[in-house]
Amino acid sequence: THTLEVSRIARTICRALRLNEDLAEAAAYGHDLGHTPFGHAGEAALTDMMGTPFHHNEQSLRVVDKLERDGDGLNLTYEVRMAILGHTGSRIPETLEGQVVRTSDRIAYINHDIDDAIRAGILSESDIPREIADVLGSSHSARINTLVENMIANTQNTGVLSMQPEVAAAMDSLRSFMFDRVYTNPVAKGEESKAKDIMRKLFDYYYTHPDKLPEDFIPQLDFDGISRTICDYIAGMTDKYAIYKYSEIFIPTAWQVR
Structure with missing residues (x-):
């Protein structure tokens, strides 16, 4: 908007x-x-x-x-x-x-x-x-x-x-x-700290797991390097998608021990 x-x-x-x-x-x-x-x-x-x-x-x-x-x-x-x-x-x-x-x-x-x-x-x-x-x-x-x-x-x-x-x-x-x-x-500064933490953890995750990047970013690794490729990927996310990916990677789904 x-x-x-x-x-x-x-x-x-x-x-x-x-x-x-x-x-x-x-x-x-x-x-x-x-x-x-x-x-x-x-x-x-x-x-x-x-x-x-x-x-x-x-x-x-x-x-x-x-x-x-x-x-x-x-x-x-x-x-x-x-x-x-x-x-x-x-x-x-x-x-x-x-x-x-x-x-x-x-x-x-x-x-x-x-x-x-x-x-x-x-x-x-x-x-x-x-x-x-x-x-x-x-x-x-x-x-x-x-x-x-x-x-x-x-x-x-x-x-x-x-x-x-x-x-x-x-x-x-x-x-x-x-x-x-x-x-x-x-309040805003507190939310900013959380946002930075999400960004850093996503970056670190993809740095150690580059194979988890979307397929269309994999070829970029060869000519731009891992850091630049990850940066391009994460920079292109929306707030909601970054939170979604963070939750998908780091937050366990609900499960019950029987």
Whole structure:
């Protein structure tokens, strides 16, 4: 759902600014293909296991360039590939469409994280500081509408892809609030520790049992090596599938001694 929302936001902005909607949509669909199970906790675990920094945007590019179509890749254009790579991190996309996707991702994920935190009981809508809500709105749809409409209007007025300073500052304040109240919350940190443990144990298991990898990953062992192959496999799992594989491997099924 996050990817679809990023795509919708990016297309809306691009349509209003007469940019290439198809380019933005393609980049939006591909931007999180390399996202690990459990988000940044999964990235941290794979960084530990690989001994080198794991970045999901780089993995997304690896997926479309090398892993899809049995190693042939998707043959995407340079502009789409660079928009995927630049949707996060220090490298700013070269195209306006890529910059739109980068901003759309931030708009979507911060609002999605608020919804998740409310469902988890970590946060309530009324906890969001009044000075932020007064600028951005007090609901998911209101915040997205404000951010999208303001970016379109301000870009049309200034000729620079940007939001008004007041709105941009409110969005930054909302991100800071989320870091303080949600991302570093003891409940969230406890779940993060569990997620890292699942990732590490799966990695260790497949490292000592490479024959248990899916058949389509076995040929990759010869040219990418065991660690890189396992990393690609685990990075492509969803949260639910990682938990399922962990349970299948490490949790005994119920049985009764007679």
